Amino acid sequence: MSLRARLSVRREGFGLDIALTAEPGEVVALLGPNGAGKTTTLRALAGLLRLDDGHITLDGVRLDPLAPEQRRIGVVFQDYLLFPHLSALDNVAFGPRCRHVPKAEARRTAQEWLTRVGLADHVRKKPRQLSGGQAQRVALARALATEPRMLLLDEPLAALDARTRLDTRAQLRGHLAAFPGATILVTHDPLDALMLADRLVIIEDGRVVQTGDAATITAQPRTDYVARLVGLNLYRGRAEGATVTLPDGFALVTAGDEQGEVFVAFPPSAVALFATRPDGSPRNSWPATVTTVSRHGDALRIELTGPLPVAADVTPAAAVHLGLEPGREVWATVKATEVRAYRA
């Protein structure tokens, strides 16, 4: 049940135009900043939003002329949208009932699905009596009980607290692995994407900016958004051998050997800061001014301006030693061996 789609939706001040494919059993994560068009994509696939142009083909069958109730696409909404007046059991039985399965049989199916997601003891509960994690699982069971040809998940874990999220994510991974059709997962959390998806599709401003498996994307981000997402400083410039010249003339020495348009990337931890111009000869060094200081795990993330705007990670001890605070002028260096260049 492979998905082939080109989605074009035009709205005032916003346009979505993307091509999307997914193979049976594959989990594709749509990743992107807020307002990029992730949810719009999902709604268009589900039929809740009319396409202005394009097509949706699932297994060779055109879906785009069909109403949502005819598409047989399971959707888990961000806030689950469990029907508040129905018990967990009746929520899950709702789909089969709509397809005229007799009530008793629909309930039996629902019971099975709820057991499968580990909620056998909660079938009689109303949605408001369920915890966030339980509600998420009921929503998943409800979508799967319709035996959909494709599954769409909109930020399935966003509404959960950190601890529940960890458990639920692991369980979700199991259920997705068991699902035979294609799954499209929308998220803005890279960790969800990396853990759950076989392939990532990065969307920005309604366009696909990068697609590939997790390793490729984390190693070679192609936009600022992706770079920030995976925690890299990213620039674009023109390479001549090991030297890359950025548009404003600043030159970085890299470990590579490329010609022409390239991306240059290095992690914040590779940036070292000094109170005065360092002796010796780090090839890349420049004066910089601290703009912000914030916690980042065990380290402090320092944002700097200067000829090369950059983020640096330093230890709290180093920060105290250097007196790092907004406005402080320092020297920044990065070793050429830490700087990777790849074709744009």
Place this chain on the structure above:
Amino acid sequence: MFLTLPLAGLLIRAPWSTLPERLTEPGILAALRLSLLTASLATVVCLILGVPLAWVLARLHFPGRRLVRALVTVPLVLPPVVGGVALLLVFGRRGLIGGWLDQTFGVSLPFTTAGVVVAEAFVAMPFLVIAVEGALRGSDARYEEAAATLGASRWTAFRRVTLPLIAPGVAAGAVLCWARALGEFGATITFAGNFPGRTQTMPLAVYLALEQDLDAAIVLSLVLLAVSVGILAALRDKWVAA
């Protein structure tokens, strides 16, 4: 205070000593029964016509929606007597539709109990439509989308998801609608006329009693009040508890 003082006035002025014999006068029971019957039927008519209309107003975007919404409130603004005349012009013997009905089927609405129901439904409908539309707007339309992705047609989604969710709003609207229909006077007397047992509802009986005998009018009003307050209180408890 402002709302209850007139009620207190009625209670104080009531002819308590002669109340038992007045209550057993034959006309009262007939008028009361007719009032309850027609108000309930009018409410049913309003539910059948008004809930779908409210859904259309709340959920569909179409040109002229504002105009339709404004038109729905016309019976609120229109003096009920004018409403009655308007109904006559449409459903009367010489009316646009009434003339055809009369000639084709020999059916004539004015001066019949059905005419009372039509007049009451006309005047009471906005209360239901406005209440239900408000409830629909307040309810999350995405539940209907969720139902659609589960394979529910629009009608199924409405019946099994939306309607249960807005049930309190529909109930409130129905109660308002019923209460308005019960108290309806102007459109009823104009469109359906006044004939005991057939079209003379309590408000008409009260009005005509007022022409002759203030005490009789007060007694009739008290009966109407007692019955309606009793029913409304009972319904309210039931719904709040549910």
Place this chain on the structure above:
Amino acid sequence: MRKVLTGLALVAVFATAACGGGSDDSANSAPAGGGAPGSAGPGASGQLVVLAAASLTESFDKIKEDFQAQNPNLQVTISYGGSSGLAQQITAGAPADVFAAASPATMQAVVDAGEAAGEPAVFVRNQLVIATAKGNPEGIRTLADLTKPDLKVALCAEQVPCGSAARKAIEAAGVDLEPVTLEQDVKAALSKVKLGEVDAALVYRTDARAASADIDGVEFPESAGAINDYPIVTLKSAPNPAAAAAFVAFVRSGPELKVLTDAGFQL
């Protein structure tokens, strides 16, 4: 006379004060007047409130015009309504000067409540006619004609004067008339005829005449047995008793009675 004058002046002063305005001379120029039949004092002033039965609307509007012309400083307000309703307003303390009712019974209620100043006097009578669609397509001539099957007839409810008069006439004729509706007043019954919802209605001759553009009024013999008297009286708590007396006298004067008979009333 002196007493009347003082009272008149006082009322005028109060009235102008109450209105917060008015020309000065309205209070000062209150000459002799009030009481002389046919010629009310041209100086009656202040405000005069008349409550009159709805069936008097057309005639009293004309009479008011004439009266106003003779008393430029007087502001006359006439409130029309069902006689019973007006009687209730009066007994409930509505501030009014004159009451003209469409039936002695309603007038009696006012007298019984002690609100009438003096004896009410019958000034005109009104008779019932059968109102039919223009041209009388059903060829109705008598009350008995109204019992034809498929004929829809509207009467007034018995609680209102035109209804009790109709009941009397029907009983006098000994016919078995089954109306489709008992309307709350004569105008409502008439408009049912105008709209074509009923084929006939028993209404006052005055109402039929006023609506003669739309309907025909058929005189019938039995109506003589159900003539309605219209009494008029000044009210005890009248804020402007002098003007009230002047108005009553004016209504009963020759030229104005002509206005009433032109409208279909009988003397």
